[in-house]
Amino acid sequence: MQIGNVPSSEVKHIWDQACAQLQIQLSPAVYNTWIVSNPVSTLDYLEDNKCLATITSPTAFHSTNLKKNLHLQIKQSLDKATGKICEIQYVIGSVSFSPTSNKSGRSQQSGFSTVGKTIRPELNQNNHGTGKSSDSFFAESQNLSSSSGFNTQSPRVEDLFSESILTSASEDRTAALVRAIGLRKDYTFETFAVSTTNEMAHAAATAVSNRPGTAYNPLFLYGGVGVGKTHLMHAIGSNIIKNDPNKKIIYCTGEEFTNEIVQSIQKKNTSLFKSKFRNADVLLIDDVQFIAGKNAVQEEFFHTFNALSKQQGQIVLTSDRPPHEMNLLEDRLRSRFEAGLMIDIQVPSFELRTAILLVKSKAAGLSIPIDIAKTIASRVESARKIEGVITSIRSEVELKGKFISEELINSLLDTEIVEKRPSINTSPSEIIKTVANHYRLKQTALKGKRRVKSLVVARHIAMYLLKNELNLPLAEIGRWFSGRDHTSVLHAVRKVEKDLKTNDLIMRDISALRTTLSLTSR
Known part of the structure; x- marks a missing residue:
């Protein structure tokens, strides 16, 4: 039994036989529009009396609708022409063909070739909108001769050439191919924010x-x-x-x-x-x-x-x-x-998160002030969650007519709309050690009572992290720092929260500390 690639001359002969069957079943408009320009370009004989036929179409629009509306008829015709069980792979590529007329006056493909390689395997019809339901393409039933044994449907000419379909057919080819493969059109190099981490x-x-x-x-x-x-x-x-x-x-x-x-x-x-x-x-x-x-x-x-x-x-x-x-x-x-x-690829830095937010919000048609962008970046550590924040902001602006403000952002970040950052699995001593190492201080000095500015800033940040990461009571946090009372701790936490809105250095330090803590807690 022959297994492997079928010679092009034999492929042409088989496709001509299949086309003869399809001409009997389909109206001239359907045949000329959907069969002649979408030929079988390659054929492979496989094991178990099976074969794989590749149908090459000039556009994703043609390929999607051909698969959805004429797959069964084409498969049955190829099964009969090959004497095998045929599977069909729909691809997009450059096609040249030379239609001729048969005795019935219908165009019949006498020769074809595909230029270059096909670009993708079988299309997923559920992913491609055409601006019009393709079910309407073949809404009109057609009675066939009893000798053919086939049933099919044919489209109305006004459906085939409606304005929405012509608009869809002329869609930019690159965008259509990107969508056909399953790639996101907004995930490009132009929309990717670059920093030292990536x-x-x-x-x-x-x-x-x-x-x-x-x-x-x-x-x-x-x-x-x-x-x-x-x-x-x-x-x-x-x-x-x-x-x-x-x-x-x-x-x-x-x-x-x-x-x-x-x-x-x-x-x-x-x-x-x-x-x-x-x-x-x-x-x-x-x-x-x-x-x-x-x-x-x-x-x-x-x-x-x-x-x-x-x-x-x-x-x-x-x-x-x-x-x-x-x-x-x-x-x-x-x-x-x-x-x-x-x-x-490391966790995005504070600067990168800010850049990502500004790039993606601009693409979404939003103008977010830089200070608000920094606020979001200081509280959201994942680029994927940043996309969620932008979606939430956009819905508030477009659906509710709200203005982008500090109050709106804080409200969104505090709700369940945005998945909150999971707590880091660590201990108070580990947080204090990490903060001390980050600022190159001794732990005893960090926990002590000296009020040198560099010590005070680091001490406040350590208290803030103990409260936000471990949710320790204020009094307990105070005991880790030479027995300070809860009011001193509360003042430190609020001071850091305020600084996070305006101080880029504090934002970067806390982001770096959280990244370090998340790595050491694995």
């Missing part, structure tokens, strides 16, 4: 997007929640598409990769899974740590990784931890991850 990751991601497969392969980005890993991954994909729309890019999470391989095993069509992932030009896997401990998934990922590496396919991975901390990850995968460029 500049290396940004530089590496930019290099990879400009020279995929040759610079830093694989690229492994790791770090905590909200540090920008996913943003950079999406930016890489978007920039590659911008530079070369014909690149075949696959983006998914580790969980989605796992689910796909499990489903393919259950349905006994792992060959389709392999063909999809191993023929990619670029593979982007977010939260790859999810595959650790799953033997069948790791086995398939290992072979996928090797296949892409051999053909210089670019691999980009993100994780919440470095490979050596993934206890259930197979050694052979760990060694491959570590063979590339690994970058630890």
